[in-house]
Amino acid sequence: MKVYLDNNATTRIAPEVLDAMLPFLTEKFGNPSSFHSFGSDLMEEIEAAREKVAALLGAHAGEIVFTSGGTESDNMALTCSASINPLKPGLVTSTIEHPAVLETAECIRSRGHPVGLSEVNHDGTLNMDSFISLITEQTGLVSIMMANNETGVIMPVEETARIAHERGALFHTDAVQAAGKIPIDVRSSGIDMLSISAHKLHGPKGAGALFIREGIDLPPFMLGGHQENGLRAGTYNTAGIIGLGVAASLAAEHLLEEKGRTGLLLGRLEAGILEKCPGAIIVSAGARRLPNTATVLFRGVESEAVMTLLDIEGICVSSGSACSTGEETSSYVLAAMGIGADDANTALRFSLSRYTTGREIDCVLEVLPPIINKLRKISPYANR
Numbered sequence: 001m002k003v004y005l006d007n008n009a010t011t012r013i014a015p016e017v018l019d020a021m022l023p024f025l026t027e028k029f030g031n032p033s034s035f036h037s038f039g040s041d042l043m044e045e046i047e048a049a050r051e052k053v054a055a056l057l058g059a060h061a062g063e064i065v066f067t068s069g070g071t072e073s074d075n076m077a078l079t080c081s082a083s084i085n086p087l088k089p090g091l092v093t094s095t096i097e098h099p100a101v102l103e104t105a106e107c108i109r110s111r112g113h114p115v116g117l118s119e120v121n122h123d124g125t126l127n128m129d130s131f132i133s134l135i136t137e138q139t140g141l142v143s144i145m146m147a148n149n150e151t152g153v154i155m156p157v158e159e160t161a162r163i164a165h166e167r168g169a170l171f172h173t174d175a176v177q178a179a180g181k182i183p184i185d186v187r188s189s190g191i192d193m194l195s196i197s198a199h200k201l202h203g204p205k206g207a208g209a210l211f212i213r214e215g216i217d218l219p220p221f222m223l224g225g226h227q228e229n230g231l232r233a234g235t236y237n238t239a240g241i242i243g244l245g246v247a248a249s250l251a252a253e254h255l256l257e258e259k260g261r262t263g264l265l266l267g268r269l270e271a272g273i274l275e276k277c278p279g280a281i282i283v284s285a286g287a288r289r290l291p292n293t294a295t296v297l298f299r300g301v302e303s304e305a306v307m308t309l310l311d312i313e314g315i316c317v318s319s320g321s322a323c324s325t326g327e328e329t330s331s332y333v334l335a336a337m338g339i340g341a342d343d344a345n346t347a348l349r350f351s352l353s354r355y356t357t358g359r360e361i362d363c364v365l366e367v368l369p370p371i372i373n374k375l376r377k378i379s380p381y382a383n384r
Helices: 015-025 042-057 070-081 099-110 128-134 157-166 238-276 303-312 332-336 358-378
Strands: 064-067 090-094 115-118 139-143 170-174 193-197 208-212 293-297 347-351
Touching: 015 238, 042 064, 042 193, 042 208, 042 238, 064 070, 070 099, 070 139, 070 170, 070 193, 070 208, 090 099, 090 128, 099 115, 115 128, 128 157, 139 157, 157 170, 238 293, 238 358, 303 347, 303 358
Parallel strands: 090 115, 090 139, 139 170, 170 193
Antiparallel strands: 064 208, 193 208, 293 347
16 A cells, blocks of 8 residues: 655645536636626635635735745735835844745845844754844844744744844744644734645645735735736736635644644654664654654664665655755754764655544564664665
8 A cells, every 4th residue: 555654845725625617627717707697606615615724724804915936825924024124124033943044045135135044952952042143123024934844843933033032033934844733823922924734634725824914014025917916916826726715724723633643643653663673773762743744863864765766665754844855965954953974875764644544554564674674784874
């Protein structure tokens, strides 16, 4: 059977989401921006989806801007914020953010604006001393992810948002990995902007949203149309937006139940790996983490070899961020935590979902240990 434990890369689309999308790919194909009712009537359903996304985040519908996904949402939040106040164009973020944030930060730096990258501790948590020291009078935006995509470590969003506000800066969080896995309330957390992506919570690829707190006036991100109050021009991805709305509703409905169930399965997987693969190390084991994510170091065994053999057996895992796959260097996230390249190159990430079963976990625990043991016997690095 196919065992899919790479859900931080993307998730299976929920059947309810697909069913809801199909009419908008067939008979309801109109353009919502059209004058005639065949198209314009679809705006009611787009607004209903906006309400569903807002409900998942504890926001108002008018604070939700639809995008093509988390990468665009991150880009919009960071680049547009840098233009709000010419006296405060600076950005503070962290060394372990998603590339959508880090590469945008470098673009902002290339324009002459100050950018600070906060260090993290050895367990992957934010180094608060480093973070606080970087915020200056020129800092207009702080962007700290809600949960890391490789380690699952949950960041202190409420505390960092409070500190940002005390220093006169706005606060953005990349919640792409967190949405649907842990509760989110933008009001009580003090979040000004927040990014999500549909395909990380059993919705379609190519749809996402950016929460922008009421009262924040961002300049347009994409020009050429009136859509999304002029902030993000372009024809509506109607089917994708509908799918995101349904996915958000399902995530809210199953959140607490699935948080507990997935957490138990993850605990079972981690305990089995530690028992059957001596020497394995759970990264950030002592930190507060998402209930679905575990990165494990199998010292002495290269992760690429393990992934290849698991793939042959029908088991899908990863060595980190899907956006970094194919790069020759090891994980920059693990490097920022002080994990050396030799150990980082042995890392495997297991990420579960609403559809993960106990049988799948048992299958991994049956197939993985013999692979690790076999590779260790032939690896020249195993005894280093």
